[in-house]
Amino acid sequence: MFQVPRVSADQLPSLLRRMPKAELHLHIEGTLEPELIFALARRNGVSLPYASVEELRQAYAFSNLQSFLDIYYAGASVLLREQDFYDMAMAYFERAAVDHIVHAELFFDPQTHTERGVPIASVIEGLHRACDDARSKLGVDATLILCFLRHLSEESAFATLEQALPYRHRFIGVGLDSSEVGNPPEKFARVFARCRELGLHRVAHAGEEGPPRYIWDALDLLGAERIDHGVQAVHDAALMQRLAAERIPLTVCPLSNVRLCVFPDLSQHNLPRLLEAGLVVTVNSDDPAYFGGYLNENFLQLFAATGMGAQEAYTLAANSFAASFVAPATRQAWVLELQGTFSDLAAA
Numbered sequence: 001m002f003q004v005p006r007v008s009a010d011q012l013p014s015l016l017r018r019m020p021k022a023e024l025h026l027h028i029e030g031t032l033e034p035e036l037i038f039a040l041a042r043r044n045g046v047s048l049p050y051a052s053v054e055e056l057r058q059a060y061a062f063s064n065l066q067s068f069l070d071i072y073y074a075g076a077s078v079l080l081r082e083q084d085f086y087d088m089a090m091a092y093f094e095r096a097a098v099d100h101i102v103h104a105e106l107f108f109d110p111q112t113h114t115e116r117g118v119p120i121a122s123v124i125e126g127l128h129r130a131c132d133d134a135r136s137k138l139g140v141d142a143t144l145i146l147c148f149l150r151h152l153s154e155e156s157a158f159a160t161l162e163q164a165l166p167y168r169h170r171f172i173g174v175g176l177d178s179s180e181v182g183n184p185p186e187k188f189a190r191v192f193a194r195c196r197e198l199g200l201h202r203v204a205h206a207g208e209e210g211p212p213r214y215i216w217d218a219l220d221l222l223g224a225e226r227i228d229h230g231v232q233a234v235h236d237a238a239l240m241q242r243l244a245a246e247r248i249p250l251t252v253c254p255l256s257n258v259r260l261c262v263f264p265d266l267s268q269h270n271l272p273r274l275l276e277a278g279l280v281v282t283v284n285s286d287d288p289a290y291f292g293g294y295l296n297e298n299f300l301q302l303f304a305a306t307g308m309g310a311q312e313a314y315t316l317a318a319n320s321f322a323a324s325f326v327a328p329a330t331r332q333a334w335v336l337e338l339q340g341t342f343s344d345l346a347a348a
């Protein structure tokens, strides 16, 4: 066991910024900054229902998940060509490198694009090329997770999987996102069973706004290896025990939860409680261009609001590696690098 050194309160922000970390819950379409949305709209001749960057930014006042998704899908409508997907992902990777993210598992929503006539090849190849360049130019390791939109049908999810299969080697797993309430996991049980046969990792959004039952069903009916969000688990003691005992990671997104009114503010967020209950909790940014901050901003604001310290910082960063879909040797190397950052800061 690594003994976390004592770190003074004024050293904590620097530690949070500098510690190596993995990001496991990041929708790449949610990294489109308003400036890039307008630049791509101009490049592609797409008209937007907003007159300016400022007007678009002013629309970012959400009351729940659906009010956000409506604007998020409108923003993604400017993405047409392979180069657009590359540019969007590279912009994220440049920010990720600044935040000392050494590994990112990116969600992408092919149906948002194929429904507009964009070939799935443009989506996947553009994102894949950016992942390659992130590794070689920025030292950020990155992989892709294809998400099915749960407000669409099972048939559409199967058709999307079929279209994606020629690019099977370009993504490591599948996820489930979009409007949660009313679209329970069971709707996608057969698609996920097929994905399991194909050797794909499986994750699912569950318990963001939806009930604990959706988390049980994501585990039992979808075979989910991680739960995205999962914060509603606190309302079910048996579920909390299972998540802890089976070490099923939760990819929690603090700023997202506040912006989408899941919690009134960060001081009320239940992440410290989930950690205390022994769950494998991680911190993530979800859709940072829409929710007011990238990964380090999530850490900094959460720690300032809750009073958590170096021990929790270490656990959260170590959890991000434990929960990642990487080879054990790679994970171990990052954990050693993490321990080095803590030791160096304590010695300084």
Ligand code: ADE
Pocket (backbone or CB within 6 Å): 027, 030, 065, 072, 177, 178, 179, 180, 205, 208, 256, 286, 287
């Ligand atoms: N798609 C993008 N962000 C999402 C979120 N927070 N929940 C569900 N679907 C999403």
Ligand code: ZN
Pocket (backbone or CB within 6 Å): 025, 027, 177, 205, 228, 286
């Ligand atoms: Zn999400």
